[in-house]
Amino acid sequence: MTKRIVVLGVSGSGKSLIGKSIADTLGYPFFDGDDFHSQANVDKMRQGTPLNDDDRKGWLATLNAILTDNPSAVIACSGLKPEYRAMLRNGLDDVTMIYLKGSIDTIWQRHQKRDGHYFNGREMLESQFATLVEPTEDEALVIDISQNADAVLKEALTLLANSPTH
Template sequence: MTAPHIIVLLGVAGSGKTTVGKALAQKLGTAFVDGDDLHPVANVRKMAQGIALTDDDRRPWLARIASWMDAELAAGKSGVVACSGLRRAYRDELRDGRRTLLVYLHLDRAVAHSRVAARVGHFFTEKLLDSQFATLEEPAPEEDVLTVDARLPVDDLVAEIAARSVRME
């Protein structure tokens, strides 16, 4: 059995963070939280109006995610969280002193646009996607982030991430 850790699924909107996260958490028997659900109301309103978030907007959101991670780890539990983690500084904040496996669901702009355009009832609109790609700092090799192809079938992604998670001894 592996020591408690948090798997953080990273990527732009449409990369499959929520879909993969739910399936992964079910496979691993852990809790899942969608970072979208932890956004302050002001952030959701802003995005629903088509206004991109700033670093200042993201700070309280990242703090909420970190608090959830800390609570799970303090309780001796592993978990899975979906969070765009677009900048290295955000990823560093989420990793800070925690046992984590960061997984970047890499997706090109065209596929991301088609996936986001197909969503129904989500506050994040297709027009905001360009701002995410503008903000995105793809993980560098020294960050030790597992990068996977988000176009792969969900079951394949879950199997690959779960196998890496098991090796976190």
């Protein structure tokens, strides 16, 4: 089983919850990509302004460095575009990506239950869906998040155990 795992999806898809649960189960360190945004990025998102490619470059390079420096790790990161996912994998051939796939309605319902997160508003979520180029099954393990978190975790662990690197 790969030891470098990136859990992908739009904000509210469960990346942090599932990523942390995978890391805890496997005994790997967990890194929430949200914790590594620059203050300027956080301020921008708090104001409801979507990040652009330039905003994300340094952030993605930081996450790639974390993967490079940790022979086993789980990172939660939106990874909305193929080029972002390529930046995460840069120089590494043993990264498995798990894409948490859900509808905007399912994810918006979850967003409305969150407290204190800087990601601000339905427009921001809609902008993530507009930016999203869903990973193919050749690029990532794809899991439908309409099921509960325990079922998503169980499916993720099963897919990881039975899968070559993605």
